[in-house]
Amino acid sequence: DVKVTQSSRYLVKRTGEKVFLECVQDMDHENMFWYRQDPGLGLRLIYFSYDVKMKEKGDIPEGYSVSREKKERFSLILESASTNQTSMYLCASSLMTKLFFGSGTQLSVL
Amino acid sequence: TQLLEQSPQFLSIQEGENLTVYCNSSSVFSSLQWYRQEPGEGPVLLVTVVTGGEVKKLKRLTFQFGDARKDSSLHITAAQPGDTGLYLCAGIVYKLSFGAGTTVTVRA
Numbered sequence: 001d002v003k004v005t006q007s008s009r010y011l012v013k014r015t016g017e018k019v020f021l022e023c024v025q026d027m028d029h030e031n032m033f034w035y036r037q038d039p040g041l042g043l044r045l046i047y048f049s050y051d052v053k054m055k056e057k058g059d060i061p062e063g064y065s066v067s068r069e070k071k072e073r074f075s076l077i078l079e080s081a082s083t084n085q086t087s088m089y090l091c092a093s094s095l096m097t098k099l100f101f102g103s104g105t106q107l108s109v110l
Numbered sequence: 111t112q113l114l115e116q117s118p119q120f121l122s123i124q125e126g127e128n129l130t131v132y133c134n135s136s137s138v139f140s141s142l143q144w145y146r147q148e149p150g151e152g153p154v155l156l157v158t159v160v161t162g163g164e165v166k167k168l169k170r171l172t173f174q175f176g177d178a179r180k181d182s183s184l185h186i187t188a189a190q191p192g193d194t195g196l197y198l199c200a201g202i203v204y205k206l207s208f209g210a211g212t213t214v215t216v217r218a
Contacts, residue, residue, distance in 0.1 A: 004152070040119070042112065042198065042210040043153075090152050097141065097202060101152025 002027050006091050006102035013109050019078040021105050023091030032074035033099070034058075034066060037088040049074055081109045113137060114201055114209035122215040126188055131212045133199035134181045140202050142182045144173055147196040147211075189216045 007022035025032065031050050035043040035058075045058030047066040055066050063085060067075045074093075078085055086109045092099040117132045133142070141160045145153035157166050159175035159182060166173045170193075172185040186193055198211045 009150075040210050042114075043200075043208040045205075092152070097143070097158070097206065098155055099145075099153075099206070101154070103151050 002100050004091055004093055004100050004102040006089075006105050008105050009103065011105055011107045013078075013081050013107065015082060015109060017078075017081050017109075019081050019107065019109075021076040021078075021089055021091075021107070023074045023076070023102055024072050025074075025091075025093040025100070026072065027093060027095065027100065028071065029093035029095055029100075030071075031094040032068065033092045033094070034064075034074065034076045035090045035092065036060070037090055037104070043090065046076065081107075083109050085109050112210055113203070113207040114199055116197075116199060116209035116212050118212060119210070120213045120215075122217065123189055125190060125216055125218050129186050129189055129214065131184045131197050131214070132181070133183070133201075133209055135201060136180065137201070137203050138179050140179075142175055142179075142202070143200045143206075144182070144184055145198040145200065147198060149195070153196075153198055186214075189214075191216045191218050 004025045013019050033048040034046045037043050044060050046064050049055045049068040052071050065077045089105045091102045115134050143158045144156045147153040157173045162177045162179045164175045170187045174183045194216050196211045196213050199209045
């Protein structure tokens with residue numbers, strides 16, 4: 001069965017902390033994505049990667065960076081967390097245009 | 111501004127009733143997808159529609175893609191509590207964009 005695993009379901013961090021969100025997929029997909037989901041705004045694309053060590057900015061990359069050292073792992077980094085980054089973060093991988101999502105990480109920045 | 115507008119934003123109905131959710135845009139999409147997201151989980155793809163006027167059925171769910179490929183609808187017949195969730199449409203112009211979603215609650 002297809003699986004995208006996000007390392008944490010809930011995370012509480014303080015303003016200014018460096019935060020790492022980890023995502024692993026077991027489907028050998030080339031493409032991986034990070035979205036944030038906020039009520040009334042839907043899913044907004046932060047970054048995506050179409051190959052190892054490759055990354056592309058999405059619609060809202062400011063304040064975030066990513067790392068993809070291995071095909072199966074895509075990490076989202078908040079260099080200095082701020083309260084406006086409190087959100088649900090969803091990782092996905094894709095086969096063609098079909099996205100497979102992880103269960104999400106609810107991040108609270110205090 | 112959302113590329114895809116979904117309506118209504120919230121929908122609460124009794125078990126056994128029918129419901130329709132709409133997804134509209136001024137853009138023409140090469141394809142459109144519907145996802146369902148249950149509480150505490152990520153979205154799961156239900157269907158992809160590609161051809162204008164296309165109708166797809168998935169058990170009690172009927173998906174329709176508009177003739178001009180600018181809009182879509184999701185109709186659920188005889189809704190059940192298990193249909194409760196956030197329904198998201200997503201369309202591809204040059205990239206995949208999501209609507210804000212419709213939260214559906216089916217009361218037993």
